[in-house]
Amino acid sequence: MATITKRRWKTSKGEPREAWVLAYTDAQGKRHKEQHDLKRSAEARRIEVEGQVRTGTYRAEANTVTVEDAVKDYLKHLKTRNERGEHVTKHYLKTTEAQLYNYVAPQPGRPVEFSGGIGTVKLSQCTAKVVGDFRDRLRDAGVGVVTARRILGSLSRALKHAVDNDYLAINPAAGIRVTGKRGEGEKKVELPAKADVAAVIAGAKGGMAVRIRLSASAGLRASELYALRWRHVSFNGGELSVEGRVDAYGNLDTTKSTAGVRQVPLSSAMLADLRAWKDQAKKADADDLIFPNSKGGYMSHNNAVKREFRPLLAAVKAKAKEDGRKFKPFNWHALRHFAISLWIESGLQPKTVQTFAGHSSLAVTMSRYGKLFPSDDHKKAMDAISSSIFGGAADGAQMAHETL
Template identity: 70%
Template sequence: MATITKRRWSNKSGEHEAWVLAWTDATGKRHKRQFDKKRDAEAHRTEVTHQVAVGTFRADASSTTVDDAVTSYLKLLTERRDRGEHVTEHYLRTVEGQLRNYVAPTEEHRAKQPEKTRIIFDGHIGPVKLSQCTAKVVSDFRDRLRTAGVGVVTTRRILGSLSRALQNAVEADLMAVNPAANIRVTGKRGEGSKKVVPPSKLDLARTLAEAKGGLAVRMRLSASAGVRASELYFLRWKHVSFNTGELTVDGRVDAYKNADTTKSVAGIRTVPLSSAMLNDLRAWRAAAKNKEADDLIFPNSRGGFMDHKNILTREYRPLIKAVSAKAKEEGKLYKAFNWHALRHFAISTWIEAGLQPKTVQTFAGHSSLAVTMSRYGHLFPSDSHRNVMDQISSSIFGDGAQMAHDEQDAV
């Protein structure tokens, strides 16, 4: 039973009054809370009465905020990283950015960001008490993100991090249910589509013709085996089987040059290599200073992991700029492409060669066939799809009807 009583008192500043809400939770513990206005006390009485009745009341939820939950979750991730429990520096910083840029910003976090890239989002929910953090609050937060121009994919990631932070609060018994668990993010038709357009064979050939040394080898391997840049720099000679002509991918290098697991379990894969690519790697190994099984195939000058940002700045972008200038001077068409497009090119050639979608998914290391089809489905030959439909229709039109008639006669 929750009751509201009026309290009056006086002091040197004059007469005062307040409304005191008192109630007992499911464990028999008494609680009190004071309000300046009666309507606020009545509103909170309705809320706690319902929470006690359905068993979702948590005493600390009225004083703990979303910001507190975020802080606790980031502390947990930091401890797990320090213990080496599958939390990398890259993952920790990514989640921290999502939560501190959008969910519960702090001046300390903003001060650490470069002014040019600093994110200012005023629609956050950091001050919201956990007792008031409902699905409606989270869905409204989602809508403010979308209104502010945050994309579908980014919004999903932000809500995913928020959901994990609130789930941590649930496990700490600070709240009974996770209000972000089932919040969906939908966009306009076509928004967030990841269908890709790979570079043309001619544009790639012109680019490779101007590439030299290790850059050329790395580009050819990326464009034939479909490895991501992060996976490329992780490769060691033991990952190449010259006898069977295969490349094994089982790790990557994160943005902070730390060894990491692949993006998903499906990312661990074996990809066949062409004879030309194997010969290219043989020649590269023969000229390498370090060529033992555990040595990196593409080390930096100190034998460690390469820095992809540095490669882009010092080698790749100047190459693309030079090829573009040369094509323009010769009056030829040339469409520049980024490094990741080399992976798109590899996957597009597998599709062109007639590999089945499931095989393409396996070689690409996609987490699901749905990912493969959402990005590359438009590249699969439509004629093959039509042939399949023609085969299916034979059981419906003409031949199918004749088969049924023949079976009836046989009976």
């Protein structure tokens, strides 16, 4: 049982002071004392502690360890895993660090200024309501649904790490959801026009031209494109094997999901392009990269976009304006959307599109590209079903009459 006693004393200047001391024993028989300025604060803490001890969820460290401490411990854990090569990429580490240090436990000097963090909150006080209020402050500050979900996800993983290390008994962020208005947060797929893609391909030269054509036909992510080696191209089988990707820091990693490992058929024209590109390559052995940088290593996508792709788009736009034509620039990832839209337009089934795109599930494919699949004539389908059952309108009416 917990007890509360009043303590009185005088300061060095002789001024009277008083506080309320909460004393309690945890489940392991260890005695604890906490001092509170107000009696109601001590009473609230007593009720909380007794409940935690009774249910076995009490953790002594939770009253001293803050959310910021838990965040730093989790990031240290991720850094260690990254250094060991245990499926934590540098990109993931930096992204998680940004989410936690910009919003959850804001640090000075960060690029984002957010005053609604919960870094100073003790783990013992970090309840579902505290996390829910934090979520609401994120949304009130203009943070979008998708970003808010990612931030809450990183917070939840940090708190789970605290649970695993016995600093906390229950993860208060586990059940918190981020909702928005209808349609908010949905990934809108913007498709470039065929004429615009054709204009860009026509204006591209050398390796940039091959990379654009391959991305626009095989639906590759940029990270997958730069990880390709010549052994991944089967000229006899007419297909491309996707087995990995390169992150923003030039590190080889597994595909985005297990479904990302896949084989994508290539057209005869695309195979001819790759054959010609291979014939002029300085190194074209099986383990050599198809699109290496000048030193033979992984190409930087950011550099390629900045130095080649954007100037190409600008040149194509200027030429279109000169010729009196319209041209709408697009980003590199739109080439992947373009390829998938062509597959759908050609009549490939949703499951096949999912496989070739490397989506983790059919639901992902349909949520992003479902509107592009041709819709059935539902009335026509119902008429056909009715005809097969009733044999026509007259027979149907007669059958209905006989059953009365």
